[in-house]
Amino acid sequence: MDTNKIKQVFRNNYIRYGIILLIGLLLGWLIFSGGTDATLAEDHSGHTxxxxxxxxxxxxxxxxxxxxxxxxxxxxxxxxxxxxxxxKTTGSGDAAIDPEAIQMSKEAVALANIQTTVVSKQNPVKEVRLYGTVQADERLSQSQTSHVNGRIEKLFINFTGESVQQGQTIATVYSPELLSAQQELLEAAKMQSVQPALLQAAREKLRLWKLTDEQISRIEHSGNVSPYVDVKATTSGIVAAKKISQGDYVNQGNVLFDIANFSRVWVMFDAYESDLPFLKVGDKLEYTLQALPGKTLSGNISFINPILDPVTRTAKIRIEAANPGMQLKPEMYANAVIKSPLRQYNNQIVIPKSAVLWTGKRSIVYVKQPDTETPAFMLRQIELGPSLGDSYVVLSGINDGDEIVTNGTFTIDASAQLEGRRSMMNDAxxxxxxxxxxxxxxxxxxxxxxxxxxxxxxxxxxPDNMPQKTSDKQTHTMIPVQGNCDMCKDRIEKAAKSVKGVSTASWDQKSKQLHLNFDSTKTSIEAISRAIAKAGHDTDKYKADKAIYDALPACCKYRNN
Structure with missing residues (x-):
C-alpha cells in the first residue's frame, strides 16, 4: 500500500480514536484478567x-x-x-467434643457475650420481698362518746389531726336529764337518815354518767345544780375522726371523736400465698421506708393473718414498732426483705435464674464440655426446686463442679435449633x-x-404435597391453600393449629402453600383441609362455603367471581 495513502488514513480522527480504543481494551483485558486470578488465588490462600x-x-x-x-x-x-x-461450623472442631454438643468459635462466644459459672453445693437461703404500709395500732385507738342525752354546747376539739391529752375536756354537753338527776341527789341527801340507800342510788346514777366522786360531793355540799357536763378524754393521741359539730343533739353512747395513739404502730406487709411457707411468727425482718431514706429498721413478725384476701391472694404480716418522735406515720410505704434458710434443701446445687430456659414443662441449661479446645455446650434437662429470688435450687440434672452458661443461653439454644439439634423447642x-x-x-x-x-x-x-415422615409420629407435608394477605395467613395458620395433632403450620403467601407438621396418629390431611375450609379458605380437597367466604374482609377475597 502506498505510504501516502496510509498517512491519509491515519489523519482521519475517527480511525485514530478507534485504533487507540481497541489497543486500550486489549491491554486492560491482559492486565486485569491476570490480576484477578492472582488476587483470587491470594484470597483463597489466606483463609479456609x-x-x-x-x-x-x-x-x-x-x-x-x-x-x-x-x-x-x-x-x-x-x-x-x-x-x-x-x-458451616463455627469452630475448627475437636476430637473430644461430643457429637451432640453445640460448637462455637471463641470469637462467636465473645461476640455473643456468653458467660459461664462453675456450680457448687450450698445451703440455700430464700429471699422474700414484701411490700406494705404503716398502720395505727388498733389496740391503742379509742372512741370518745357522750354519756348523757343532750346538746353539744361547746367543742374544745375542732379538727381532725389535733393532739389530745388524757383527762382533757373535749366537749360540754347540755342535758336536762342530768339536771333532774342532780336534783334527785339533793332530795336523797335530805332523807339520808331515813333512807340511806336512796342516797347511794342517786350517787350511782351520776357515776354511770361519768361524773367523778369529787363532782358529786361538790354538788351535795353546795346545793348547786347545773345542766352542763364536761366530756373528758380517756386517752392521749391524735383525733383520727371528728363526728359532731357544735349545736348537734346527741344520745347516750353517740361517738364524738375517734382518737388514735401513735406511740406504737403496726407495719403491715402483704405476703403472697407462695411465700407463706417460708414465713413464721418470730422471724426477724428488716424494712425500709421511702420517707426515711438510708435508714433500715427491723422487727419480728408478731402475727400472720390466717385468712387470704380473695382479690389480691395475699395475707397480712404484722410487725409491731415503737414510734418515738412520731417518725412513723400511717400509710407510709415500707419495703421489707426476709431471708429464710431452707434447711430441707441444705447441701443442694444453686444456680442463677439467667442460666435456665423454661418451656412450661421442661427446664434446661447448657453445660460447657470440659477439656476441649473449641467451646462446646451440651443441653441438660434439670429438675428445679424452690426459687430463691435471683436463683434456683436444682434437685437433679447437673453435678457439683459443672460449668454452666449463665449469660447468652438463648443464643446457644438458637444455634441448636438452626442445626436441628435438641433445644428448648425440640425435646427429641x-x-x-x-x-x-x-x-x-x-x-x-x-x-x-x-x-x-x-x-x-x-x-x-x-411430589411437593406428598406427606413425608420426619419422626416416628410426626409427618410433614404441604397443601395448597388460597388466600391473599397477612390476615389470611393468620387465619389459615390458626385454623390448622386448632386441629388436634398439628404441631406447626406456616402458610407461604407467594406460593400459596401451607407447610404442616402433624401427628399422623391423631389427625389427617383431610381433617386439616376441612378445618381450613370452614375458616373461609379453599384447599385442593375442600372449598369454603359461600356464606363464610363472603363474610371475609375485602382484602382477603381471592376468588375471581
Whole structure:
C-alpha cells in the first residue's frame, strides 16, 4: 500500500480514536484478567472455609428453612424445594467434643457475650420481698362518746389531726336529764337518815354518767345544780375522726371523736400465698421506708393473718414498732426483705435464674464440655426446686463442679435449633435425612444421585404435597391453600393449629402453600383441609362455603367471581 495513502488514513480522527480504543481494551483485558486470578488465588490462600463433614469426611449440605435435612451433595430440599447450602461450623472442631454438643468459635462466644459459672453445693437461703404500709395500732385507738342525752354546747376539739391529752375536756354537753338527776341527789341527801340507800342510788346514777366522786360531793355540799357536763378524754393521741359539730343533739353512747395513739404502730406487709411457707411468727425482718431514706429498721413478725384476701391472694404480716418522735406515720410505704434458710434443701446445687430456659414443662441449661479446645455446650434437662429470688435450687440434672452458661443461653439454644439439634423447642433429636440412606430425595429431575443410580436405588422425585415422615409420629407435608394477605395467613395458620395433632403450620403467601407438621396418629390431611375450609379458605380437597367466604374482609377475597 502506498505510504501516502496510509498517512491519509491515519489523519482521519475517527480511525485514530478507534485504533487507540481497541489497543486500550486489549491491554486492560491482559492486565486485569491476570490480576484477578492472582488476587483470587491470594484470597483463597489466606483463609479456609469451615464446613461440616460427616464421618467419612464428606461435605454435608442442608436447607436453610429445614435444618433437619442433611445431604451428602448439593441439590434441592425435599420439603420446600430450596437450594441446599453447605453446613458451616463455627469452630475448627475437636476430637473430644461430643457429637451432640453445640460448637462455637471463641470469637462467636465473645461476640455473643456468653458467660459461664462453675456450680457448687450450698445451703440455700430464700429471699422474700414484701411490700406494705404503716398502720395505727388498733389496740391503742379509742372512741370518745357522750354519756348523757343532750346538746353539744361547746367543742374544745375542732379538727381532725389535733393532739389530745388524757383527762382533757373535749366537749360540754347540755342535758336536762342530768339536771333532774342532780336534783334527785339533793332530795336523797335530805332523807339520808331515813333512807340511806336512796342516797347511794342517786350517787350511782351520776357515776354511770361519768361524773367523778369529787363532782358529786361538790354538788351535795353546795346545793348547786347545773345542766352542763364536761366530756373528758380517756386517752392521749391524735383525733383520727371528728363526728359532731357544735349545736348537734346527741344520745347516750353517740361517738364524738375517734382518737388514735401513735406511740406504737403496726407495719403491715402483704405476703403472697407462695411465700407463706417460708414465713413464721418470730422471724426477724428488716424494712425500709421511702420517707426515711438510708435508714433500715427491723422487727419480728408478731402475727400472720390466717385468712387470704380473695382479690389480691395475699395475707397480712404484722410487725409491731415503737414510734418515738412520731417518725412513723400511717400509710407510709415500707419495703421489707426476709431471708429464710431452707434447711430441707441444705447441701443442694444453686444456680442463677439467667442460666435456665423454661418451656412450661421442661427446664434446661447448657453445660460447657470440659477439656476441649473449641467451646462446646451440651443441653441438660434439670429438675428445679424452690426459687430463691435471683436463683434456683436444682434437685437433679447437673453435678457439683459443672460449668454452666449463665449469660447468652438463648443464643446457644438458637444455634441448636438452626442445626436441628435438641433445644428448648425440640425435646427429641431431629432425624436427619442424608444421601447415605440410598434414596435420592432431590426435588429436581436433573439432580439424580449418580452413585445411587449405579447402586440400583434411583428414586423418582417426590411430589411437593406428598406427606413425608420426619419422626416416628410426626409427618410433614404441604397443601395448597388460597388466600391473599397477612390476615389470611393468620387465619389459615390458626385454623390448622386448632386441629388436634398439628404441631406447626406456616402458610407461604407467594406460593400459596401451607407447610404442616402433624401427628399422623391423631389427625389427617383431610381433617386439616376441612378445618381450613370452614375458616373461609379453599384447599385442593375442600372449598369454603359461600356464606363464610363472603363474610371475609375485602382484602382477603381471592376468588375471581
Amino acid at each position: 472455609h469451615e464446613m461440616t463433614t460427616d464421618e467419612n469426611g464428606k461435605q454435608v449440605w442442608t436447607c436453610s428453612m429445614h435444618p433437619q435435612i442433611k445431604m451428602d451433595k448439593p441439590g434441592k430440599c425435599p420439603i420446600c424445594g430450596m437450594d441446599l447450602i453447605p453446613l 433429636d431431629s432425624r436427619p435425612v442424608t444421601g447415605h440412606e440410598g434414596h435420592n430425595m432431590s426435588g429436581g429431575s436433573g439432580n439424580m444421585n449418580k452413585e445411587n443410580e449405579h447402586a440400583g436405588h434411583n428414586m423418582s422425585p417426590m
